[in-house]
Amino acid sequence: MFDLERWQEILETISKNKLRTFLTGLSVASGIFILVILLGFGQGMQNGISAQFQRDASSRISVYTGVTSKGYKGLNPGRFIEMTNEDYNYLIKKYEDDLEFKSSVYRIWSGTLNFGNESGSYRVEGVYPDYQFLENEDMVAGRYINYDDQEKKSKVMVIGNKVKQDLFNNQDPIGQQVQINGINFKVVGVYTDPGGEREETRVFVPLSTSQRVFGGADKVGNLGFTLKPKETFQKTLEQSVRFSSEIESFLKERHLIAPDDTSAIGINNTLEGTKRFYDLIGMIKTFFWVVGICTIIAGVVGVSNIMLIIVKERTKEIGIRKALGAQPLSIITMILHESIFVTAIAGFTGLILSMALLEVVGPNLDMDFIKNPSVNFNVALTTVFILILAGALAGFVPAWRAARIKPITALREE
Amino acid sequence: MITIKDLHKSYTMGTNSLHVLKGINFSVQEGELVSIMGSSGSGKSTLLNILGMLDEADEGSYTLDGVPIKNLNEKIAAQYRNKFLGFIFQSFNLINYKSALDNVGMPLYYQGMKRKERTEKAMAYLEKVGLANWAHHMPNELSGGQKQRVAIARALASDPKVLLADEPTGALDTKTSYEVMDLIQGINDEGKTILIVTHEDDIAHMTKRIVNLKDGLIIDDTAVDQVRALSHV
Numbered sequence: 001m002f003d004l005e006r007w008q009e010i011l012e013t014i015s016k017n018k019l020r021t022f023l024t025g026l027s028v029a030s031g032i033f034i035l036v037i038l039l040g041f042g043q044g045m046q047n048g049i050s051a052q053f054q055r056d057a058s059s060r061i062s063v064y065t066g067v068t069s070k071g072y073k074g075l076n077p078g079r080f081i082e083m084t085n086e087d088y089n090y091l092i093k094k095y096e097d098d099l100e101f102k103s104s105v106y107r108i109w110s111g112t113l114n115f116g117n118e119s120g121s122y123r124v125e126g127v128y129p130d131y132q133f134l135e136n137e138d139m140v141a142g143r144y145i146n147y148d149d150q151e152k153k154s155k156v157m158v159i160g161n162k163v164k165q166d167l168f169n170n171q172d173p174i175g176q177q178v179q180i181n182g183i184n185f186k187v188v189g190v191y192t193d194p195g196g197e198r199e200e201t202r203v204f205v206p207l208s209t210s211q212r213v214f215g216g217a218d219k220v221g222n223l224g225f226t227l228k229p230k231e232t233f234q235k236t237l238e239q240s241v242r243f244s245s246e247i248e249s250f251l252k253e254r255h256l257i258a259p260d261d262t263s264a265i266g267i268n269n270t271l272e273g274t275k276r277f278y279d280l281i282g283m284i285k286t287f288f289w290v291v292g293i294c295t296i297i298a299g300v301v302g303v304s305n306i307m308l309i310i311v312k313e314r315t316k317e318i319g320i321r322k323a324l325g326a327q328p329l330s331i332i333t334m335i336l337h338e339s340i341f342v343t344a345i346a347g348f349t350g351l352i353l354s355m356a357l358l359e360v361v362g363p364n365l366d367m368d369f370i371k372n373p374s375v376n377f378n379v380a381l382t383t384v385f386i387l388i389l390a391g392a393l394a395g396f397v398p399a400w401r402a403a404r405i406k407p408i409t410a411l412r413e414e
Numbered sequence: 415m416i417t418i419k420d421l422h423k424s425y426t427m428g429t430n431s432l433h434v435l436k437g438i439n440f441s442v443q444e445g446e447l448v449s450i451m452g453s454s455g456s457g458k459s460t461l462l463n464i465l466g467m468l469d470e471a472d473e474g475s476y477t478l479d480g481v482p483i484k485n486l487n488e489k490i491a492a493q494y495r496n497k498f499l500g501f502i503f504q505s506f507n508l509i510n511y512k513s514a515l516d517n518v519g520m521p522l523y524y525q526g527m528k529r530k531e532r533t534e535k536a537m538a539y540l541e542k543v544g545l546a547n548w549a550h551h552m553p554n555e556l557s558g559g560q561k562q563r564v565a566i567a568r569a570l571a572s573d574p575k576v577l578l579a580d581e582p583t584g585a586l587d588t589k590t591s592y593e594v595m596d597l598i599q600g601i602n603d604e605g606k607t608i609l610i611v612t613h614e615d616d617i618a619h620m621t622k623r624i625v626n627l628k629d630g631l632i633i634d635d636t637a638v639d640q641v642r643a644l645s646h647v
């Protein structure tokens with residue numbers, strides 16, 4: 001391997017046969033390039049879809065209300081149903097042992113925020129402290145709403161990252177007073193949400209405060225729960241479905257809604273979506289792996305073909321070299337050395353170029369369903385080695401055959 | 415230098431078998447310059463290839479410089495070719511992506527000689543054939559005669575015991591042929607044993623001995639008065 005004379009001979013051969021080298025290299029490099037980009041985008045799609053699903057806790061059950069579509073017990077249809085603190089309190093008491101996170105929500109659909117000269121309109125929601133986990137939010141500064149705020153009906157608020165950017169530029173928002181519809185609130189925290197900007201344009205205040213300050217009385221617009229996970233996904237899913245339907249019957253009974261009225265109470269069970277999500281991710285993964293493996297196979301076949309052609313093309317030269325005293329082993333190593341060298345250089349070039357492309361384009365690419373495409377370096381590296389090995393193997397067979405044919409036969413080749 | 419006894423060679427193609435050499439007995443002493451003649455298909459090239467260990471005989475014995483050449487594996491055969499033999503082909507057989515100098519250096523590369531020494535030695539042989547100024551040219555930049563002279567320099571480079579030339583002037587015009595023959599005669603004058611296969615009478619008469627082949631047998635083997643190629647140029 002470190003025979004200087006042989007390296008000189010190989011490098012000379014390569015530099016004198018630029019087209020051949022270039023074509024071999026190109027096919028290897030582009031194979032690796034395509035594969036890495038492909039796997040990168042597969043990962044990007046997974047990331048993107050995951051992010052969409054991670055907007056909220058993956059097992060969240062949301063309860064919301066609407067207008068009745070049927071008359072029941074003497075009541076007319078068209079009645080708007082509103083839940084109250086009482087409903088919420090009853091439910092969390094009843095399911096105390098099963099619930100993991102829980103919160104009711106009072107929404108002020110559009111609140112106008114003012115800070116200094118900046119102002120904007122955002123969705124303001126009164127929530128319990130657990131709501132952070134129902135929404136899958138992480139704090140980037142300060143803290144979330146806590147039970148103390150709830151108790152004291154404090155005028156504090158937690159804002160999304162986007163709201164911070166809009167209103168505060170580069171200032172630290174923590175501790176600042178911001179007006180919501182003219183009422184002063186103190187910013188205590190800034191959160192970020194994997195769902196992205198759309199989810200970060202919201203403002204949270206304690207539920208108790210919101211009901212008092214914005215005229216909600218004891219009304220709540222929304223309930224959110226997650227259940228403690230069971231041992232298996234299947235059991236968790238079953239329990240979650242049962243829980244959803246129990247809440248539905250309870251609320252229907254309490255608010256005098258016909259049992260078959262589908263529009264008055266809505267329950268959104270994310271867990272069912274989660275199952276579909278995992279199935280989808282599984283399918284995407286499988287798809288990209290199948291395509292990836294096919295690409296490698298195509299690459300291997302390509303390299304093999306090129307090696308066959310190269311050896312064929314060099315048969316006469318091999319005959320001449322043998323007539324001049326080349327040993328069979330030196331013929332084999334000459335061909336393999338060249339093939340491994342070219343495949344390796346080309347493979348790593350393809351690898352580096354494609355990784356660089358992903359590195360540059362990846363983070364800037366934030367479409368809804370493709371996010372941060374990236375590739376596992378080890379996987380990519382392994383692929384390069386597989387191709388090098390395949391190239392060597394593919395080269396070995398014809399090289400070995402060429403080394404064995406009688407010199408006169410090789411010389412007759414035209 | 416060369417002794418062959420009862421040499422047979424057949425080619426099989428499918429079910430047909432073609433008996434090409436039908437018992438050749440023949441020997442060459444050191445320093446001889448022999449031409450092998452005969453009509454097309456008489457087996458001249460076949461004989462020369464066997465002598466050159468590029469091909470193998472079916473039967474008979476072959477001794478080269480006292481070494482029996484029989485059932486050699488390819489590794490040993492390659493060594494012997496490198497050490498004992500130099501080839502000159504009708505179609506030159508230069509490696510087309512290597513310069514004249516590097517072509518001449520090839521046998522030395524396979525002897526394991528270092529690059530610097532190799533280049534010096536190759537250069538000396540190129541000088542000998544009068545092509546020192548063409549050392550860095552590629553084969554496709556050379557004329558036929560020049561190519562053949564490069565091939566002769568290459569054949570000489572490893573200082574072999576015997577030079578084997580299969581129609582070395584076959585692809586050259588008369589004037590160039592004589593120049594090449596002059597070179598070959600010069601090399602022979604220095605003591606090198608040389609075998610030449612040729613069709614041409616005038617070329618054959620520039621050697622010292624003519625062996626005539628017909629249908630796989632030697633029908634005539636006579637010493638001749640050598641005509642100096644220089645006298646024609």
Ligand SMILES: Nc1ncnc2c1ncn2[C@@H]1O[C@H](COP(=O)(O)OP(=O)(O)OP(=O)(O)O)[C@@H](O)[C@H]1O
Pocket residue numbers: 425426427432434452453454455456457458459460461
């Ligand atoms: N590899 C081969 N396979 C089959 N037949 C062959 C092979 N090589 C040579 N022959 C046949 O053997 C016979 C002798 O061939 P050879 O090349 O030795 O003739 P030659 O005397 O050199 O002829 P020429 O003057 O045309 O070069 C010819 O009939 C030829 O067709």
Ligand SMILES: [Mg+2]
Pocket residue numbers: 458459460580
């Ligand atoms: Mg012939």
